[in-house]
Amino acid sequence: MIGLGTYAFFWQHSDEVPDPLSLVGAFEATKALGVDLFQICDYAPLESMSDAELTDAAAAARDLGLTIELGTKGIEPARLARFVELAGVFRAPLVRSMLYSPETRPSLAQAEEWLRAALPAFEASGVDLALETYEQVATDDLVGLIERIGSDRLGVCLDPANVVARLERPRDCVEATAAHVKNIHVKDFAFARQAGWVGFTYGGAPMGEGLHDYPHLLETVRPRERGINEVVEHWLSWQGDAETTIRTEREWTRRTVDYLRSTS
Template identity: 80%
Template sequence: MIGLGTYAFFWQHAGRDSAPLSLTGAFEATREMGIELFQICDFEPLERMSDDELGVAASTARDLGLTIELGTKGIEPARLARFLEIAAVFDARLVRSMLYSPESRPSLADAEDWLRRALPAYEAAGVTLALETYEQLATADLVALVERIGSPRLGVCLDPGNVVARLERPRDCVEAVAGHVKNVHVKDFAFARQPGWVGFTYSGARMGEGLHDYPHLLETVHPRERGINEIVEHWLPWQGDAETTIRTEREWTRATVDYLRSTT
């Protein structure tokens, strides 16, 4: 299923020169596009919400016909336990995370211990924990960790654009994690020369116009056949002013959704 995530509304949530878009506003914008899946990912206000506020947000999502997924950073047992509680409020079946959080950088041994402590509750609740591919952890180490634990409720959130920063190739990342993928983050990416030819900027691109070989991902991972959701997000640089940036963000979202629908 195609979904939108909070990173598809990054600048709209930021609210530069205007009121920030609320979570409910993002839900409504998602449904206006005919999308029925939304991933609340790294959305800091979510963790400040009271139980009543979470309940209202979840009720709004249900009223709009939205399926919700969640996302956080870190695998501290208390964090994972809290997000399992939030998942229950939203009827979410997937929580995406990363090994490191702003507060902790566990060793691989500690990470394995923490995950083994947290996963029985996820398994009992029928909620999947998907650990994202990214530059702070070698893809081979992530795969080995998932394989050692061997839980059917532990897998990978595939975002091959992230690993370029540790000099891994996106295609290699896709092939290494293919069998363990539980969630896909969809965004294109490209390099651009800096002024004066002094280096490059690695940033987002309109879907289908950058370096991401998404057909290769589809052929390798088979997300549609396996029921793996594809979540739209962007690395959109600031475009000089709020109006242009937000307009471009919305255009990129539409372009990515159209691209994904054209490949079905």
């Protein structure tokens, strides 16, 4: 299933624009594009909402016919236990996370201990935990950790754009994780020369114009056959003013959704 995530609304949610988009506003914008999945990922207000606000947001998503996934950073057992609870509120089948949070950087041994403590709640609730590929943890280490634990509810959120900063190749990341993928973050990426030809900037690109070999990912991971959701997000830099940035963000979203539909 194609989905949108909060990173597809990064600037629209931000305080850099005159009228930041609410979470329910993002739900409505998602539905307006004919998309039925939304991933609330690294959305700080989620963790400070009252029970009533959470219930209202979940009800709004259901009224729109949206499936919700959740996302956080970190694998401390208390954090993951809270997100199992939130998954119950939103009827979310999946929680995406990363090994490190802003406060914690566990060793692989500590990560394994924490995950083994947290996973029984995921297994009992029927919720998947997908750990994202990114530059702070080697892909081989992440895969090895998942294989050692061996839970059917534990897998990978595949984002091959992230690993380039570790000097890993996106195609290698895709191939190494394919058997364990439970969720995909979809964005294109490219390098651009900085002014004066001194170095490069690595950032987002409109889908289909960058370096991401998405056909290779589709062939290798087979998300449509395996029921793995493809969640749209962007690395869009500020475009000089709020109006241009919001317009560009929306256009990139439309373009990526159209790209995914054209490859189905």
